[in-house]
Amino acid sequence: MLENLPYSLKANLAILCKDKASRHAAETVQTFLDVEMPRFIQNANIPPSSLDLNPFDHCVWSLLKERVNKYGLIPSFNRLAKILKDEGEVISQQVIHDNINSWMSRVRKVERSRGFHTE
Template sequence: MVWAGVTSTGKTPLVFIDRNVKINAEVHQKTVLMENLLPWASQHFVGRLFILQQDWAPSHGAKSTKVVLDTHFPGYLGKDLWPARSPDLNPMDFSKWGLLKRRARSQAAPTTFWMLSRPHFRRREAKSTTTTSAAPAIP
């Protein structure tokens, strides 16, 4: 699995989780929220408001995840405030993932998860994937 986030001013590092790992609440909290998003947001949003929006997959909405969100991401908005499958409120699903898929199909793309997670591919995508293409979709 690949996790990423985008804001109107930047993007998170890509987070790669082995495909044999079940993405449950514990994995989401530890690997995505605490080890990656929290340190990135703490540096990127010093003294500024940060509101977390997520798609509310089961691991995102678990009671234990809500405790982590309440503690470390108090500006998150609950799932009742974000319409499902809304192109204007979900730039990752309706802009960035499609762009990455098109780019991967148009060039010699990695053929395995291991190749995709290699540092040189991650650096290439980090440099070539800008927030500019998603900026119109970010409120």
């Protein structure tokens, strides 16, 4: 798995911020992150409403939701998977990079809101 990570993650230049999902708090996950991602944000330091801090939750999911909603009721899982794949490919890398680059400003907003949703 680690050999597939981008260089910036291997060099410990990235900061991993995850949500408080119980699967992320599992001991095996925490141990892996302690060893392989020393700059990850531990569960104790994640605010109660952390959607603003996760670039995927903050940006990509909302864009995908907007794009997928135009299809109306989707009749099957396979069709949904294809639509998500196709629409995900339409979202530009620049939009994703811009969202990631705005992370520190969102951290400051979350600090000012004492950990609660900011938008």
